[in-house]
Amino acid sequence: MMGRGLRACINKEGLLLWRDPHALVLLFLMPAAFILIMSLALQEQFRAGEGLTHFVWVEDLDESEGSRKLLAYIDAHDSFRISDEEPGDNTFRLRIAPGFGASLDDDNARPAVYLTPGVPASFDGQREQLFLGALREALGRARIEIFTARVAPDFDLDLATVDDGLEVRYLYQRDEDDVAPSAVQQNVPAWLVFGAFFIAIPLSTTIIRERELGMDRRLRTTPVFQASILLGKLLPYFVLNQMQVIVMLAVGIYAVPALGGEALQMSGVHSGAMAVMAAAISLAALGYALLIAVICRTTEQATLLGGTGNILLAALGGIMVPKFIMPPALQAVAEVSPMAWGLDGLLAALLHGADIAGVSAFAATLASFGGIAILLAWLIQRQRQV
């Protein structure tokens, strides 16, 4: 009986899901779109934190020894490269005015360069200041070289190889895990967790609709086990969550680079750890959905609570704004969101190659949340049925 009843419940739920295109769009297209948009839009922002190289497109109207030296020093800088390619959004455009080389050797002249046609609006002030600093450093070195050549022509000076004499010592021990993710590494797991929790809407509304139709009362008059009804409802959504994980990873691996972004790297990622995290996230999402289903009386209430609840959990949990850029107080608050536990676990697997033991704490927390939520939902429902 358990077998037949359970099979019938699973088949029925699968058919209902398959015939609900809105739910499938919500569960697959929405997180996929978020991954694509956010990974591409925030690519540069994330790169800035890891020492992004900017390109400099040059219009050299002077073509003197001095201008060539200036450009050589800019090119030698860690953060800037001279590029011949058509300037893009991430490129500084530099025009060297005629007479620039001569002015370097003239103590009374001020060499002029132009950022033209202007620094792109997308560049922040810090990067502009960094570029101006690099420009001044290059100008200074070019001047010294020209001055030295004038006063001591036989002296072989190559400032590019001169040690700047600065030794940097870090006063803190950098944590091995303290690695900022790239845009795609942050956004794939983030929106994957967000999408997984969105099953709260279709699952809770299905349960409420059954209650409105009188299906739950009718089913309680049949010999089927209550456990079969519950499992028959949860298992298809669990499978759906696992399919979401596969699809979202595929979006990160294939679709994001196809649109010009950075690909999600899966080499070195422990598949067992990913599977454990995917299962734990799903369990938490299922529990959350069941709680909404028993708390809400109508499908409208469930849609509202499920939607806004998800957005709040996502905002808190570092889905929309990465936790590492939140102020410390907010980072502490983020720890209450199950989405944060899911995201941290996935980041541990994706960024640091954590194995099953490495993600077990995150998975256990999520599973406990899911288990408690399911138990609470069952108790509330039982209380209502007497």
Add this chain to the structure above:
Amino acid sequence: MNSPRPRKHDMASTPPLVQVEGLTHRYPGAGVDALRAVDFRVAEGEVHGLLGPNGAGKSTLLAILTGTLRPDRGQVRVDGLDPRHGRRLRGISAIVPQEYAFYPALSGRENLAFFGGVYGLPRRLYRERLAWCTDICQLGEVLERPARVYSGGLKRRLNLAIALLNRPRILYLDEPTVGIDAHSRQTILGAIRTLREQGTTMIYTSHYMEEVEAICDSLTVINAGQVIASGTLEQMLGRLGITRLYLELSGAADKQAQQALATWQAQWQAPDKVVLEAADSSDIVRILQALAQHGLSARRLRYGISRLEAVYMQLLEDTEAS
């Protein structure tokens, strides 16, 4: 599969399949009892009508009988078992709820397949039952269509077919013909008659008195959660001690004609309209003969169709008055 239907005169001696004693229930937060000290019995093979106005407690009673609601006090036994703890009982019973309790997005066949699985029917038995219940409910031609596009009548028939799939020994029907067309109503009543002949015990709630009178062996009338009358159909109809005949005459009756009809406790509503008490068909023949002797005939005659309704209304009026 089912035992043959016991003859009516055997029912009194048959041990009750459903026994309800002192049943009392009040919903949390409610000011009054939904049911108060309700007693009744239903014998195996009997069709028992449960009558009462909206809010009388019929659905609460069915919820308790089917084990989905726990009563505050009293005892319910169905086939000797407490419905709340009788998984075996759920295997031999089924309910046709007032709501369309199936999935609109699934086809009729998919809904029936789901319930076949829920009832635990093996594949072969399911196919047999599917053929039987779709035939009896005349659903064959629409089985592949999504249930959401069914008419109200087809939805009621699918609701019944789902319950029949379990081939129940006891079937609870909660207003199974409400709001549907005449064809679907006749189909459902035909199915119920077939089940009645096959000995299925049924507890039937409806507001259509002629339906209840046509198919029920016994009745319980409840009002405001209390049983106000209970007994066989004959006992209930005999409560008024009369059987009323409504006559519209071909013309106005004169004094002699009115005196001739006085034997049947005539109540004149107009010179050509009278209500008489006719115990049986021979009384009706005598009344028509008496009219003919005074040059009158019946232009319209109404007898028996709403006899139960008259009894029912009288019972409710008496309760209100007391």
